[in-house]
Amino acid sequence: MDLWQRCSKHLEQELSPQQFNTWIRPLQVVEENDRLRLLAPNRFVLDWVRNHYLESIKTYLGTISPDQTPIISIEIGSKKKPAADKQRNNHQTNRTGVQTIVPSRGSPNIESHLNPNFTFETFVEGKSNQIARAASMQIGENPGRAYNPLFIYGGVGLGKTHLMHAVGNTILQHNPNARVIYLHSERFVSEMVKALQHNTIDQFKRKYRSVNALLIDDIQFFAGKERSQEEFFHTFNALFESQQQIILSSDRFPKEVGGLEERLKSRFGWGLTVAIEPPDLETRVAILQSKALQLKAELPSEVAFFMGKRIRSNIRELEGALRRVIANSTFTGTSINLDFAKNALRDMIAAQDKQVTIDNIQKTVAEYFQIRTSDLLSAKRSRSIARPRQIAMTLAKELTNHSLPEIGTAFGGRDHTTVIHANKKIKELRDSDVRISEDYSNLLRTLSS
């Protein structure tokens, strides 16, 4: 076991699982001869570890390796390669394994951030996205010339990002040396802030003004960020004048995006503006079937239609439900059926867990059997009262964490053995008496839905 592993095991024993998982696990370590470099994912973790744990780490390492205690330092960094381009890039890794700059395919010093799975082949066409798809395909074939800029707008989770990636991937397919960058507008802003902080704004400008295609998602996030808008305005002009492709997306029509400068809004409308609408039922079903195919699952059409009818809002939700349905099928070892789809939807859209109280159970049960709550707490032993009381006690045991003595007390000061008896009795009756079984299920549903 190396030094750091021993130290980490020690810290795992010293700290609470939460502290260990939050502050120690995210650290990566580079051991170099007499040095041990800790890499933290961000400034916040770095400061926290430095202030709370670094001294004990040093002390412990001094104890287990008194003759050769390594020099310990902590910095922001990661050993992991950026994965966006991992399927197609040659990564540049320095001798210690710490990643520095990763180039995009063929173009030096640029990360494209393109997801290779988002292609036109995996994009399901429907009435709602036909025009946007056709325009995007033309741009992929003929960037900078067909439509510039292309502005795609529509609600969340309808496929705007997918189309942008598909254009980028097509451009790179035709010209592996093209410099293509996809990024979210938030990232543009945060990169710019960092560039200003580190005095590298010229580098930042050069990077974005020298690409062949710039794909910026959700430009509504530029709202109110004047400095970023200013920079983006100049980037836009530089790219536009040199006939490099610009694709923008937003949740609404360019003129309606609030908090954006007029000169930007008017430029956004210079090329082609296309909408993506929510998909109709047939398209939703086709999307589900296409995704099922990608996930190598067999999705019966009645299940696809059931899901498509109930999930209308966005495609992400369709995908989430589908993944759950497939998981259900794998777990049970049976083929996908309607019940799986119902389970998936129930868990996705169910309301918050209600805290069921004994009071609430008593009230609901009394109403259901048309008796008074006070009857449940009374000493009456007629069956019309005793049975509902036993059902209510059983529900209290099932739905709350109260101890059995507490439940007994809440039912007119009864003993916990009465609760155990009630529970046993109702269990028997649910097996032998259809009516009791139904009553119990109805009440359980009312209380837990």
Next chain:
Amino acid sequence: MSNQLALGIGLKPTVNFSGFIPGRNGEALSRLLTGTDPFIYLWGECGSGKTHLLQASCHQQDESGGTCAYIPLAQINELEPGILEGLETLDLVCLDDLGKVAGNPAWEIALFNLFNQLRERDARLLITANSAPAGVDIHLPDLASRLTWGPCYHLLPLDDDGRLILLTQLSQQRGLELSKDTASYLLHRIPRDISSITSLLEQLDQASLAAKRKLTIPFVREVLGL
């Protein structure tokens, strides 16, 4: 003779999957064990095992040589959204108790960025909350829609069989002998939420050690005043 004081020593049990009682959550557990879903959303009431599953996932990731982080969002007062920066360079990120930062614009944007970047890098994300995605009050629609992107599981609390297993498991971890009779005796009398069960067992452990007595029914009755 006075009772012997029990020393607060002993190996702390690691939070891992083998210590998780599946109960009615077998499918969710199996998905987490597989570790292939880019995103899973887990929700349920307190004591349904959300934190345990996230920390066990971190443990598993670590054991397999991966990198990970667990972020307890309930501690929003001590944390800053900056803690989410750069986490996309890890293999797995676990966010516990999403509802605590819902409606906070700076956190929502930071989560949104993290979501996009994890997705871009094929890293995994696990999120827990106390309600389904539709019930968490996220203001940013772009983030809200992303929460539905993976399988979503409602975690159900332990039933009586599960509680019995828990009690037995916890006593074994402490090297205590707990007969089935004593366990049922306890479960019929004590509050049945996980934290009460755990703390009462802790109390019994200390008492048993100090009095050098086994956990018989008369002994637990005496210690807990049942």
